[in-house]
Amino acid sequence: MTIVANIFRSSVANAIGIGISAFVQLVSVPVLASAWGPEVYGTWLMLTTIPTYLALTDLGFVQAATSDMTMKSAKGEKQAIVQIFSSVFALFVAFAVIVNVVVAAAVRIAVLADVGWVTDYQLYLHMLAFYSSLTLLSRVNLAGFRANGMYAAGTVSYDTLVLCEGLLTLLVVTLHGGFAAAISTMIVGRLLNMLLLYALLRRRLPWLSYDMEAVSWAELKRLFKPAVGGMAIPVSLSFTLQGTVVLVGAVISPAAAAIFTPVRTISRIAIQLVGIVNRATMPEIAHTLAKGDRRKISQLVLLNCALAVFVLVPAGIVFGFFGDRIVSAWTRGIIQPDRIFVAAMAVSMVLHGGWYLVSNMLLATNSHGDFSKIMILSAPLTVVLVYIGASIGELTGVALATIACEAFCVAGALFALRRTPFNPAYERMASKKDNLGR
Template sequence: MAHSLRARIVRGFGAAGLFQLANIVLQLLLLPVLASHWGANLYGTWVMLFTLPSFLSLSDLGFGSTSATQMTMRVARGEFAEAAVVFQSAWLTMLCLSSIFCVCVGVIGALLPAGAFPSSGAVSADELRYTLWLLIGYSWIGLQGWMIIGVLRANGDFAIGTFTMAIVVLVEGGVIATSVVLGGSMVLASGLYLLLRFFGVLALVLQAKRRAPWLELGFEKVNLEEIKRLFAPSVASMIIPMSLAGVLQGTALAIGIGAGPVHVAAFTAVRTLTRAGVQIGSLVCNASAPEFSAAFALDERGRLIQLYGLTLASSVAVLIPAFFFLCFFGERFVEFWSGGAIRPSNSVLIVMTLVMFLHGLWYPVSNLLQAINHQRYYAYRYLFLSIVSVFLTYPLARRFGAVGGAIAMFLLESAMFVLISGLATKVIARPAEVRALISQLFAIARNEQK
């Protein structure tokens, strides 16, 4: 692997790790600060209102990731004018869709009667409306920011874009926490979020203009045919995180209906731990995805196979120790972590660690497929299987409790592992090429030991 490529992946890995750490720190910081100063009821209302920006940041309406992939492949081939066409076409579509969506939500918020807004009585319905509108503006600005991050990714500056967003997220969280401690309201907090995200996106724009001379902010190069080409993979891109969020939340809900809240607590505690293992294992994949797009555009099969092997190896390196840790120490860890309130059974832990292992293998590889806009080959199947899994959870939970939900997820992950493995074999690397890569890696390891 070339030194420049390795350096970019290492920088991207560090930036992606910082971004994940920033989100973890904020989750640990904001919950106790906001809940203790606003009260549980008002904090719960804030979480409900904040669902919109959380959802939009997760999905980016599909056009952010799809256009980033297309721009990356165009830039890799030196087609800078075509990359500018992709950007402007995708940006106009994102601008229209996000504006329509946010305006509709804002109008609904304005028309809802005062009784439709849950509150502890500490704030009025008008204050909740102002908070909602400000958070809608925050969401809208954030969506435009994803387009600029796509430009930086296409230009080989994934690390810079991700690092900038990590700093923005940390500053936002720190300022919001400080304002609440000083007695700030939800309206003030949402206004600060909007203002800080505006300056964060402005910083991204300035960096993109300096590093990517081909970037042209405007709509002179918008191409209807390009929009049509982007539409199908963008819808597929949006379906993937929606399916994942649906199965995670839907499974917990089905367990609660079928077996009761105690089983939900055990399941979600273990699920949180296993999700952490998958997220850590995916950091290298996130950093190498832009390089994978470029290699695919240039038809560099050797580089594709190398990045594929690196993705699998990094995931396995995290998943194996996480698997054994959870199997042997997971029960005691959850009990300690929850202050003795939650003690999951060994059955739940074992099945969920198997779920983690399977998901941690296929999901990073699916990200590589998404990096070449092949997500349409599996996104709709994932949606269908996720719905089946949630519905299957209910009867299983009635009979087996939390283990039933774990079993349903295991069946889903097994099916997706088979599906993604088959697609990777067709598109990325044949079994013989994977075996050759593994042999090469072992040979390198033996030589380094000598």
């Protein structure tokens, strides 16, 4: 199958996934806000940042393993793939145990110290920590599909199961379920996701399984550097996306968090749209780089540049002018954001989408080392600027702070791209360096 056909199939699968995610997000905001009210819904948004934070315990191993398995798949190295697949799963089981123990200890200490907020929500914190563990483990199955030429099948199957999980959770809430009932539904849904996806993977690839005898700490050690480097990107995203919600809720109010989140959700639709094709190019980039096909790599880079120019920028303009009315109509008038705040969020969206495209290209080939260092710097910068923005200018101040942070990331991404195999001059510089070394 040609690269164009592979990208098309994977893009269709991503489109289905984006549609599912957007549908759940679009439905969940009015359903949850109506069922629980803005204050309780704002609290839910703050609580459900926990799975995102705890998912960072994968230390970037999912993406690093996927990229490495994809390149080994191009060379037909099945036993090496089984080693990586099994080793990462074993590592995540260990992470899951540690994370839940640490969360349990932290909650207990907070309760003994009479921290009121934690005491009120301690059951939900334990439940969300367990759900986070299942989310982490379920990603390994998806990596197995994507690394072995079944990106479309794995993505559609995974996202369909996530849709069922989301819809069942919303159904429970509409039947007057509280936080405990909603999280319990999420846990059951994720368990079914893991079991069904693994069964499908084994049916399509009988040779790929969780083989504890194949677990290799040497493989994990080899992946450690690109994995930790890759972790900087989701950490930064978490501070930008989830950490901002917590700061807005804590510094301004939970009601402000309930305004901020829907605006950002709508603004990210364009980023998700470009991600449809961008993520579909990732296994092809890894494949072509493993084979050294410079011409095809250049074509894939140009394709991603076109996504930024012809999709992101026009979408930002449309959202900047009409985003406030879109959010108001979507939430049936319950949430009515300020027009200036929405316009600033539109600018932030375009900048975020720009560096997001570049970061995925780097991650696809485990050549993201320099960019990771820049992203580590962006994380504390985001926290400080968002806190200042929220304190001084409330939601508009938050939006302006995110613009500054996203611009910093764009500059860093372009700088990092120059020092990777995507730049033809980089290969010449590396060749000269090798010759000098001899």
